[in-house]
Amino acid sequence: xxxxxxNKRLALLEATLELVxxxxxxxxxxxxxxxxxxxxxxxxxxxxEDKDALLVSTFLDVxxxxxxxxxxxxxxxxxxxxxxxxxxxxxFEVALASPRLFRFYDMFSHSAWMTDELRERNDQRxxxxxxxxxxxxxxxxxxxxxLALLEAxLFRPIHHLVxxxxxxxxxxxxxxxxxxxxxxxxxxxxKHCASQESVx
Amino acid sequence: xxxxxxNKRLALLEATLELVxxxxxxxxxxxxxxxxxxxxxxxxxxxxEDKDALLVSTFLDVxxxxxxxxxxxxxxxxxxxxxxxxxxxxxFEVALASPRLFRFYDMFSHSAWMTDELRERNDQRxxxxxxxxxxxxxxxxxxxxxLALLEAxLFRPIHHLVxxxxxxxxxxxxxxxxxxxxxxxxxxxxKHCASQESVx
Amino acid sequence: xxxxxxNKRLALLEATLELVxxxxxxxxxxxxxxxxxxxxxxxxxxxxEDKDALLVSTFLDVxxxxxxxxxxxxxxxxxxxxxxxxxxxxxFEVALASPRLFRFYDMFSHSAWMTDELRERNDQRxxxxxxxxxxxxxxxxxxxxxLALLEAxLFRPIHHLVxxxxxxxxxxxxxxxxxxxxxxxxxxxxKHCASQESVx
Amino acid sequence: xxxxxxNKRLALLEATLELVxxxxxxxxxxxxxxxxxxxxxxxxxxxxEDKDALLVSTFLDVxxxxxxxxxxxxxxxxxxxxxxxxxxxxxFEVALASPRLFRFYDMFSHSAWMTDELRERNDQRxxxxxxxxxxxxxxxxxxxxxLALLEAxLFRPIHHLVxxxxxxxxxxxxxxxxxxxxxxxxxxxxKHCASQESVx
DNA sequence: GATGAATGAGTGTTCATTCAT
DNA sequence: CATGAATGAACACTCATTCAT
Numbered sequence: 001x002x003x004x005x006x007n008k009r010l011a012l013l014e015a016t017l018e019l020v021x022x023x024x025x026x027x028x029x030x031x032x033x034x035x036x037x038x039x040x041x042x043x044x045x046x047x048x049e050d051k052d053a054l055l056v057s058t059f060l061d062v063x064x065x066x067x068x069x070x071x072x073x074x075x076x077x078x079x080x081x082x083x084x085x086x087x088x089x090x091x092f093e094v095a096l097a098s099p100r101l102f103r104f105y106d107m108f109s110h111s112a113w114m115t116d117e118l119r120e121r122n123d124q125r126x127x128x129x130x131x132x133x134x135x136x137x138x139x140x141x142x143x144x145x146x147l148a149l150l151e152a153x154l155f156r157p158i159h160h161l162v163x164x165x166x167x168x169x170x171x172x173x174x175x176x177x178x179x180x181x182x183x184x185x186x187x188x189x190x191k192h193c194a195s196q197e198s199v200x
Numbered sequence: 201x202x203x204x205x206x207n208k209r210l211a212l213l214e215a216t217l218e219l220v221x222x223x224x225x226x227x228x229x230x231x232x233x234x235x236x237x238x239x240x241x242x243x244x245x246x247x248x249e250d251k252d253a254l255l256v257s258t259f260l261d262v263x264x265x266x267x268x269x270x271x272x273x274x275x276x277x278x279x280x281x282x283x284x285x286x287x288x289x290x291x292f293e294v295a296l297a298s299p300r301l302f303r304f305y306d307m308f309s310h311s312a313w314m315t316d317e318l319r320e321r322n323d324q325r326x327x328x329x330x331x332x333x334x335x336x337x338x339x340x341x342x343x344x345x346x347l348a349l350l351e352a353x354l355f356r357p358i359h360h361l362v363x364x365x366x367x368x369x370x371x372x373x374x375x376x377x378x379x380x381x382x383x384x385x386x387x388x389x390x391k392h393c394a395s396q397e398s399v400x
Numbered sequence: 401x402x403x404x405x406x407n408k409r410l411a412l413l414e415a416t417l418e419l420v421x422x423x424x425x426x427x428x429x430x431x432x433x434x435x436x437x438x439x440x441x442x443x444x445x446x447x448x449e450d451k452d453a454l455l456v457s458t459f460l461d462v463x464x465x466x467x468x469x470x471x472x473x474x475x476x477x478x479x480x481x482x483x484x485x486x487x488x489x490x491x492f493e494v495a496l497a498s499p500r501l502f503r504f505y506d507m508f509s510h511s512a513w514m515t516d517e518l519r520e521r522n523d524q525r526x527x528x529x530x531x532x533x534x535x536x537x538x539x540x541x542x543x544x545x546x547l548a549l550l551e552a553x554l555f556r557p558i559h560h561l562v563x564x565x566x567x568x569x570x571x572x573x574x575x576x577x578x579x580x581x582x583x584x585x586x587x588x589x590x591k592h593c594a595s596q597e598s599v600x
Numbered sequence: 601x602x603x604x605x606x607n608k609r610l611a612l613l614e615a616t617l618e619l620v621x622x623x624x625x626x627x628x629x630x631x632x633x634x635x636x637x638x639x640x641x642x643x644x645x646x647x648x649e650d651k652d653a654l655l656v657s658t659f660l661d662v663x664x665x666x667x668x669x670x671x672x673x674x675x676x677x678x679x680x681x682x683x684x685x686x687x688x689x690x691x692f693e694v695a696l697a698s699p700r701l702f703r704f705y706d707m708f709s710h711s712a713w714m715t716d717e718l719r720e721r722n723d724q725r726x727x728x729x730x731x732x733x734x735x736x737x738x739x740x741x742x743x744x745x746x747l748a749l750l751e752a753x754l755f756r757p758i759h760h761l762v763x764x765x766x767x768x769x770x771x772x773x774x775x776x777x778x779x780x781x782x783x784x785x786x787x788x789x790x791k792h793c794a795s796q797e798s799v800x
Numbered sequence: 801g802a803t804g805a806a807t808g809a810g811t812g813t814t815c816a817t818t819c820a821t
Numbered sequence: 822c823a824t825g826a827a828t829g830a831a832c833a834c835t836c837a838t839t840c841a842t
Contacts (some may be wrong), residue, residue, distance in 0.1 A: 002841060004803045007328035025311025026226035030833055040807050051833065105833075109365075110310040112224025116367070123367050150387060152360040154384050157352035165318070169322050170348035179345060183353050187387035204822065230816055240824045242818080251816060402820055402826045424627035424712025430812055440828045483813080510710040512624025516767070523767050544778060550771035552757035553783050554812065567716070567723050570748035579745060583753050587787035590646040604801065640803045640841080651837060773830055 004050040009047050016058040021100040025055070025111060037049050052113065059108045059118065061103050067125045069094045070100045080136040081185060087129070088158065088181045094171045095162035143190050153187035209247050211237040213325045216258040221300040225255070225311060247323065252313065262301050267325045269294045274328050279337045283384060287329070288358065295362035302362045304318045343390050354389035362391045409447050411437040416458040421500040425455070425511060434450050452513065461506045462501050467525045474528050476560045480536040485567060488530070488558065488581045492596045495562035500564045511593065553587035613636040616658040621700045625711060638677050641759040642737045652713065659708045659718065662701050667725045674728050681785060688728070688758065692772045695762035702762045743790050753787035770779045771783070 015036035019028040022103070034041045048054040068192075073086035095102050108114060122132070133150055136142040161180060162171040176178050215236035218226040230251050234241045248254040261281075273286035295302050308314060323330070333350055334343040342350070361380060363371045415436035419428040429572060431453050434441045448454040473486035495502050513558075523530070533550055536542040542550070561580055564570040615636035620629040630651050634641045648654040673686035695702050708714060723730070731751055736742035742750070762781060764770040770780075 002803090004805070008806095022312075027312060029831080031831095041833085042809095043805075046805065046833070100262035103358045103813055106310045110306045112227060112307075114365075119365065120367050143383065145383070146370065148361060148364060149380055149383060151368060151381070152370075153353065153387060154356035156356050160356045161348060164348060165314075165319065167320050168347035168351060170346065170352075170376070171243075180349055183343065183345070183349060183387040186389075186391070187353060187383040189203040189386075191386070191391075233812095236811085240825095242824055243822080245817070246822070397809080402824090403827070408827095422712075425624075427712060429810080431810095438760045440813085442829065443827055445813070446826065470649065477657075483696070492766055493799060504712045507712075510706045512627060512707075514620075514765075516765075519765065520767050543783065545783070546770065547768035549757075549763060549783060551768060552760040553753065553787060554611070556760040557752035557758050561748060564748060565714075567720050568747035568751060568754075570746065580749055580752070583743065583749060583787040586789075586791070587753060589785070589786075591791075593728040629835080631835095641837085642803055642805095643801080643836070646801070 004046070008037065008039055008043065012044060012047055012054065014041070014056050014060050016054055016063065017104050020055070020058070020107065021103045025107070025113075030054075033057050051120060055108065055113055055117070057103065060121075062104050062108075063122050064136070065098075066094065066101055066105060066124070067122065068090070070126070071128055074132060075134070080139075080141055082190075083132060084154070085178075085181050088184070089177055091148070091158055092162060092177050096172060099162075102159055106159055106163070140190055142188050145188075150188055154184050157184060206254065208239055208363065212239070212244060212247055212254065213258050216254055217262065219299050220255070220258070221303045225307070225313075228355050230254075243262055255308065255313055256318070257306065259313070262304050263322050264289070264310075264325070265298075266294065266301055266305060267322065268284075270326070276332075276334060277298070280332060280339075280341055281389075283332060284354070284385070285378070285381050289374075289377055291358055292362060292377050296372060298300050299362075302359060306359055306363065316326065340389050340390055345388075350388055352386050357384060404446070407442065408437070408439055409510075412439070412444060412447055412454065413458045413461050415448070416454055416461065417500050417504050420455070420458070420501045420507065425507070434533070455508065456518070457499075458504070459513070460506075460521075462504050462527070463522050465498075466491070466494065466501060466505060467522065471528055474532060476532070480532060480539075480541055481589075483532060484554070484585065485581050488584070489577055490563060491558055492577050496572060502559055506559055506563065509551055516517075540590055543590050548587055554584050557584060604647055608639055609785060610613050612639070612644060613658050613661050616654055617641070617662065617700050617704050620655070620707065623705045625707070625713075630654075643721065655708070656718070657715055660721075661724070662704050662708075663722050664696065666691070666694065666700075666701055666705060667722065670726070673726055674732060675716055676732070680739075681734065681789075683761075684733060684754065684785070685778070685781050689774075689777055690785070691758055692762060692777050696772060701761075702759060706759055706763070740790055749786070750788055754784050757784060 012033065015033045016028070019036060020072050021033055022028075029045060031041050033054070034044045044054065050059060069085045073090050074083055075086075078086075107117075130147065132144060132181075133154075137144055157180070161170045162172065164172075168186075170176065212233065215233045216228070221237060221362055223232075230244060231241050233254070234244045237244075248257060270287045270289050273290050274283055275286075278286070309319075322388065330347065333342060333354075334345075337344055357380070361370045362372070364372075370376065410539065412433065415433045416428070419432055419436060422428075422434075430444060431441050433454070434444045437444075448457060472485045473487075473490050474483055478486075507596045509519075530547065533542055533547075533554075536585050537544050557580070562572070564572075570576065612633065616628070616635045619632055619636060623632075630644060631641050633645045633654070637644075644654065648657060669690050670687045673687075673690050674683055678686075709719075729746065733742055733747075733754075737744055757780070759769045760770070764772075770776065
């Protein structure tokens with residue numbers, strides 16, 4: 001008997017990621033995904049219950065790759081600002097290497113497949129980062145506002161910038177990323193005059 | 201594709217807006233839209249060339265309602281900060297009144313139907329607002345950064361906050377909106393110590 | 401706008417009757433039925449919710465044709481034995497004219513689609529005939545036994561005989577039918593010696 | 601298609617019997633049968649050439665169990681009427697013990713898988729019983745009619761009664777079975793007035 | 801012999817679109 | 822202009838069968 005092949009599982013996730021970001025959810029058929037993954041349509045259903053389950057699995061895989069990238073930079077020995085800067089840099093680097101990751105994440109999370117359950121799962125996986133922010137608030141470094149606001153100004157802009165969609169391009173070179181992060185930091189930091197050099 | 205009955209045209213746009221935000225693009229069939237709008241599927245094709253054209257028309261309608269809301273607050277006689285604050289407040293008000301507007305905008309703009317052409321059209325419609333920002337940069341009020349960055353920190357967060365999606369709710373009362381706007385302003389403003397009271 | 405076409409509805413029922421009796425339920429695809437009926441697969445779904453509903457509708461149509469044939473012979477002015485004889489003759493005639501009718505009836509009624517609800521419906525349609533039998537029992541003409549037994553000996557044998565399946569052929573000519581009916585009558589009749597000539 | 605493990609062979613037949621009577625032929629997949637039998641789909645093909653062969657084998661197994669039950673009661677030392685009565689009683693007992701047997705028999709024999717070849721095989725297996733009837737005809741006990749008619753009134757009603765399908769239940773207790781058999785006997789017997797007490 | 805992953809043709813069903821009325 | 826019946830290609834999914842292990 002053949003063993004279940006992890007290569008096939010990954011090939012299906014990768015094919016889904018590619019095709020959905022190229023053509024969109026509705027234009028991507030199960031048959032196309034199977035062909036691109038090099039398996040037959042029937043095989044797809046050994047690894048995934050149905051098309052919806054495949055999309056969700058792909059989303060979870062994408063989320064984990066992004067979240068692992070971010071969490072890999074959380075290091076309690078560094079000051080908060082430096083931790084966050086490294087998270088930013090790491091995410092821009094992964095966006096350069098695999099532009100589809102953020103694209104798929106955004107497509108899925110704005111689709112009708114997105115659920116609160118999935119949102120909560122990701123939030124829990126991000127707990128170390130969110131805890132670092134909470135600690136920053138307790139230390140008076142971060143504005144004492146709700147998590148929704150911190151997310152909106154710290155993380156959301158990343159999604160906008162890495163897709164650099166449309167008319168106003170953003171070139172993610174080292175200097176640009178530093179400037180972008182400085183703006184994020186200004187938004188969330190409880191500032192003292194001395195810190196103003198962040199924009200110098 | 202003559203347009204005789206404007207009621208029917210609007211009913212179709214409204215039905216599309218409702219159904220797509222409820223069920224998603226792929227789960228929304230032309231027949232469902234027609235039924236919700238109170239017309240027959242055949243009639244739909246008198247007003248719209250095909251399903252794609254209907255989705256794009258709905259998107260343009262949604263964009264115009266949001267853009268008009270924003271532009272309605274641009275008033276050269278006010279200082280830039282106040283203009284932007286009014287834009288923020290107006291957008292939150294419209295989000296409360298018609299939550300589907302932002303939801304549809306985000307769903308569509310992250311879908312495969314979004315094109316650079318559409319993005320550019322919206323940018324041109326937003327010209328007065330973008331021009332006000334450019335003037336602010338010339339006056340040394342706004343950080344001298346590219347438009348992508350200003351968008352990312354001034355407008356993107358609004359989309360995040362009005363959907364208040366998921367675990368971290370954002371209650372858009374007057375105080376919360378002011379605080380949120382203060383963060384946006386801190387992100388983009390070229391600050392002097394005196395302005396620090398924005399977070400007080 | 402086109403009107404719903406009763407010819408199409410009937411053509412679908414007839415095509416189903418033909419194909420199922422020729423090939424069986426599982427070997428008969430929806431596409432085959434549609435082609436035989438001269439419509440497209442999609443059209444089938446305008447007239448029937450799904451394949452199951454089409455099969456049930458065909459069954460009901462078949463039942464009604466058989467039941468109407470039988471009930472057409474019920475005439476209170478005739479003695480019971482003559483009424484039943486006419487029912488028998490009429491059913492054999494319809495079996496000769498449309499052999500598929502009994503074949504489909506039996507195939508369906510022994511399949512997993514058969515339900516008590518359908519059985520009850522047919523029983524209610526047959527009420528006049530069953531009532532005549534009950535009256536016969538009150539008059540001492542028919543053995544005072546349950547309906548299941550009367551059915552088993554009066555009607556079930558018809559199904560067996562009209563299909564004349566297999567090795568022991570039954571030629572439904574006038575004399576044979578009369579003999580067969582005599583046997584059915586002997587089974588259910590509360591007999592007196594005088595009636596013995598029924599087998600003469 | 602070697603047979604090594606007779607347990608597996610029997611488990612497959614039993615699983616087929618159960619699933620087909622529960623769900624019908626088309627709803628019963630090879631994978632379901634294998635799972636119910638506790639083997640893998642591949643193993644099934646060691647014991648049976650394909651699905652059709654499995655169904656036919658199950659049918660033959662069911663036929664043999666029913667035919668053996670009937671033939672076990674044929675005893676030339678008894679008068680014909682008593683022989684037939686014992687056949688009836690035995691078949692009702694097996695129907696009570698294994699209701700699926702008659703159900704499967706009827707489902708299969710009304711399906712498109714039924715062939716004249718199978719019918720003939722069963723007929724040959726039933727030869728002793730049919731021969732007893734022929735002998736009865738020669739002795740003037742049984743009406744001198746074709747085998748089709750004798751089958752229709754002697755055996756067909758059993759199938760109807762043991763399934764007791766639908767609205768008119770038949771309780772197969774000893775008295776009811778005797779009454780039912782009396783009706784069958786009346787149908788086929790060449791009667792003399794003296795025998796009338798059968799309905800007393 | 802036994803397994804179950806793999807296959808791909810085939811299924812029932814949907815749906816954007818057309819067109820006779 | 823308006824209708825909704827009709828279409829048929831395309832879809833997601835199943836399943837009898839094979840075969841590498």
